[in-house]
Amino acid sequence: MPAVTETIDAVQSVTQGTYKYGFETEIDMEFAPKGLNEDIVRFISAKKEEPAWLLEWRLKAFALWKTMEEPRWPAVSYPPIDYQDAYYYAAPKQTVKPKSLDEVDPELLRTYEKLGIPLKEQAILAGVEGAGETPAEGGRMPVAVDAVFDSVSVATSYKERLAKEGIIFCSISEAVREHAELVRQYLGSVVPQGDNFFAALNSAVFTDGSFVYIPKGVKCPMELSTYFRINAKSTGQFERTLIIADEGASVSYLEGCTAPMRDENQLHAAVVELVALDDASIKYSTVQNWYPGDENGKGGIYNFVTKRGACRGRRSKISWTQVETGSSITWKYPSCILQGDDSVGEFYSVAITNNRQQADTGTKMFHIGRNTRSTIVSKGISAGFGQNTYRGLVKISPKASGARNFTQCDSLLIGDQCGAHTVPYIENRCMTAKVEHEATTSRIAEDQLFYCRQRGLSEEDAVGLIVNGFCREVLKELPMEFAVEAQKLLQISLEGSVG
Amino acid sequence: MLKIEGLCAEVEGKPILKGIDLELPAGEIHAIMGPNGAGKSTLSYLLAGREGYEVTGGSVTFHGQDLLAMEPEERAAAGLFLAFQYPVELPGVGNANFLRTALNAIRRSKGEAELDAMQFLKLARTRMKALSMPEDMLKRGVNVGFSGGEKKRNEVLQMALLNPSLAILDETDSGLDIDALRIVADGVNAMRGPGFSSLVITHYQRLLDYIVPDRVHVLMDGRIVQSGGPELAKQLEATGYTAVQAA
Numbered sequence: 001m002p003a004v005t006e007t008i009d010a011v012q013s014v015t016q017g018t019y020k021y022g023f024e025t026e027i028d029m030e031f032a033p034k035g036l037n038e039d040i041v042r043f044i045s046a047k048k049e050e051p052a053w054l055l056e057w058r059l060k061a062f063a064l065w066k067t068m069e070e071p072r073w074p075a076v077s078y079p080p081i082d083y084q085d086a087y088y089y090a091a092p093k094q095t096v097k098p099k100s101l102d103e104v105d106p107e108l109l110r111t112y113e114k115l116g117i118p119l120k121e122q123a124i125l126a127g128v129e130g131a132g133e134t135p136a137e138g139g140r141m142p143v144a145v146d147a148v149f150d151s152v153s154v155a156t157s158y159k160e161r162l163a164k165e166g167i168i169f170c171s172i173s174e175a176v177r178e179h180a181e182l183v184r185q186y187l188g189s190v191v192p193q194g195d196n197f198f199a200a201l202n203s204a205v206f207t208d209g210s211f212v213y214i215p216k217g218v219k220c221p222m223e224l225s226t227y228f229r230i231n232a233k234s235t236g237q238f239e240r241t242l243i244i245a246d247e248g249a250s251v252s253y254l255e256g257c258t259a260p261m262r263d264e265n266q267l268h269a270a271v272v273e274l275v276a277l278d279d280a281s282i283k284y285s286t287v288q289n290w291y292p293g294d295e296n297g298k299g300g301i302y303n304f305v306t307k308r309g310a311c312r313g314r315r316s317k318i319s320w321t322q323v324e325t326g327s328s329i330t331w332k333y334p335s336c337i338l339q340g341d342d343s344v345g346e347f348y349s350v351a352i353t354n355n356r357q358q359a360d361t362g363t364k365m366f367h368i369g370r371n372t373r374s375t376i377v378s379k380g381i382s383a384g385f386g387q388n389t390y391r392g393l394v395k396i397s398p399k400a401s402g403a404r405n406f407t408q409c410d411s412l413l414i415g416d417q418c419g420a421h422t423v424p425y426i427e428n429r430c431m432t433a434k435v436e437h438e439a440t441t442s443r444i445a446e447d448q449l450f451y452c453r454q455r456g457l458s459e460e461d462a463v464g465l466i467v468n469g470f471c472r473e474v475l476k477e478l479p480m481e482f483a484v485e486a487q488k489l490l491q492i493s494l495e496g497s498v499g
Numbered sequence: 500m501l502k503i504e505g506l507c508a509e510v511e512g513k514p515i516l517k518g519i520d521l522e523l524p525a526g527e528i529h530a531i532m533g534p535n536g537a538g539k540s541t542l543s544y545l546l547a548g549r550e551g552y553e554v555t556g557g558s559v560t561f562h563g564q565d566l567l568a569m570e571p572e573e574r575a576a577a578g579l580f581l582a583f584q585y586p587v588e589l590p591g592v593g594n595a596n597f598l599r600t601a602l603n604a605i606r607r608s609k610g611e612a613e614l615d616a617m618q619f620l621k622l623a624r625t626r627m628k629a630l631s632m633p634e635d636m637l638k639r640g641v642n643v644g645f646s647g648g649e650k651k652r653n654e655v656l657q658m659a660l661l662n663p664s665l666a667i668l669d670e671t672d673s674g675l676d677i678d679a680l681r682i683v684a685d686g687v688n689a690m691r692g693p694g695f696s697s698l699v700i701t702h703y704q705r706l707l708d709y710i711v712p713d714r715v716h717v718l719m720d721g722r723i724v725q726s727g728g729p730e731l732a733k734q735l736e737a738t739g740y741t742a743v744q745a746a
Contacts, residue, residue, distance in 0.1 A: 450547075454548075465596075
């Protein structure tokens with residue numbers, strides 16, 4: 001099981017070897033040319049003034065990637081991706097940026113309005129030229145945001161408060177410079193470079209992401225969020241996030257944004273690694289609403305994400321909550337490696353596919369320690385021509401005595417052209433373990449819709465209400481400010497799916 | 500207020516309503532009685548706008564508007580309420596949330612201010628007390644795990660909150676014990692007044708001991724075959740529907 005292999009030794013052996021710097025691209029260049037080769041990897045590393053060990057680490061990832069093939073097993077289909085036809089570092093700026101909100105697709109603005117997003121933020125999200133150069137005023141405090149691209153923004157005061165507790169919350173690039181030992185110790189220790197095709201690609205070319213370290217015994221006093229990272233001119237295509245909760249520490253991290261974002265990059269391959277030591281807990285919440293493509297499936301983001309958390313310590317806990325409404329293709333399995341005895345893994349998921357969206361998502365729970373427990377609650381909603389697959393693995397090793405898993409997979413179908421699929425894998429090699437699996441598939445019944453409409457609700461409000469009810473068990477796991485937005489988002493994502 | 504003229508309707512090509520004429524003035528309560536399969540539920544669903552019923556003739560006006568041209572939610576906004584024979588379960592949707600959403604949708608369409616959570620709760624509590632409903636029914640999922648009697652009381656609670664000008668009670672008495680029946684009837688009687696009319700659809704005379712109607716109509720084989728005062732219900736109870744058919 002490569003997932004639990006600590007790769008630090010491997011990395012060190014590479015970096016201690018001899019390395020010939022044959023790299024001569026001028027680093028004052030704004031962007032790297034199209035395509036992917038060793039020189040591009042070196043260019044990225046040089047641009048970011050990275051230490052030699054990280055360059056070696058990237059090159060190893062690149063070498064592995066070249067030997068790997070794109071996974072074909074997910075139940076999604078898309079035209080072949082030409083990896084040589086993409087920019088991997090700071091693609092040249094699009095010259096046609098909207099000058100003001102008047103030039104932005106009114107459909108997009110209508111969605112922002114429904115989500116109650118202030119005008120200034122709307123402009124940033126829509127990529128209006130010059131927007132976001134002054135800090136955005138958010139009504140979401142207290143949420144500390146990773147202010148990488150916005151160094152004088154609202155986050156500054158929170159940074160001070162976090163620093164007082166010894167909490168590190170910064171971009172991964174800054175962490176490489178300022179906290180090299182921590183990064184070196186943990187980077188790739190949960191998702192090694194060669195874990196899978198997309199993780200290897202990410203390891204070779206990641207340009208940014210977040211880094212969090214919560215010291216021993218510290219409970220992070222606020223939610224940490226990437227929300228304001230949208231201030232970046234173009235969003236990270238290959239994000240790399242690393243969160244470490246030291247012994248007895250706890251943190252809640254929010255990723256994403258409920259507003260659909262304009263983005264020229266079609267391929268996204270992020271990696272998120274979480275490490276929880278003894279008695280530590282990490283709660284990681286995602287609302288993913290990338291551009292899903294139009295109703296005919298044109299455009300839209302391909303989202304190939306590797307997220308994995310390691311419960312290394314005893315009684316540690318990692319909880320994933322995700323609301324996936326965007327992207328044309330979602331390939332994502334936030335997982336937990338339950339190494340420490342009595343550790344706990346949780347996965348709560350809502351995935352919506354409407355129009356031509358396809359999602360193949362689920363989780364993996366690896367029970368290694370004794371009395372480890374995991375809970376999986378997955379709610380898949382398919383509408384239009386959407387295809388929604390839950391794919392999950394519960395693996396219980398012979399040593400995981402007393403391990404327990406409970407899995408519940410519910411699918412909701414809206415219309416008769418969509419599909420829902422459930423693919424649960426259970427590998428139990430321990431006699432004392434207990435594994436439960438429940439699955440249901442239902443439709444929004446005509447009588448439910450009629451009942452709501454008879455009480456004065458519009459058809460769309462009725463669908464929204466029923467869907468939110470269906471997802472309630474997952475939505476209640478979200479932090480408050482996210483939950484309210486996520487509810488609205490579910491309804492908006494399903495607009496036009498009935499009637 | 501409600502005027503049905505020559506209403507004919509089919510379900511899957513099969514004629515169910517074969518020319519119904521009925522006029523319900525404001526402030527009156529009319530009962531529609533009839534045996535199983537007479538078309539009672541079809542009539543109530545059709546008036547409320549459920550899909551699957553094809554109108555093949557006739558017209559229905561409600562407050563002077565063409566009712567059949569309206570969407571179900573528009574009918575609700577115009578003041579029509581249907582108490583369901585089988586109230587529908589909405590898993591995960593909190594009853595309070597549902598009731599408030601419905602109430603505010605109706606209030607919005609009337610141009611009234613929406614109620615916030617606190618205002619709503621205050622109103623709901625008062626109404627629930629009158630219906631002997633335990634407060635925890637607000638917290639539970641809509642009709643989920645409710646007993647038959649609780650579901651019907653929940654319907655009456657919704658009616659009391661939404662304050663319709665026309666309430667159609669579709670066999671609201673079915674499956675109710677005598678205490679629940681009385682509570683439901685009290686709920687309806689409390690609404691009686693010049694601005695409230697009701698069509699009480701029932702198989703049995705029993706409910707009409709508690710909700711005394713102004714008029715009673717007998718619906719058989721898609722037609723109203725007899726109309727009369729409240730005494731007609733008693734007569735039916737004694738003689739049965741076959742006697743009417745023979746007459």
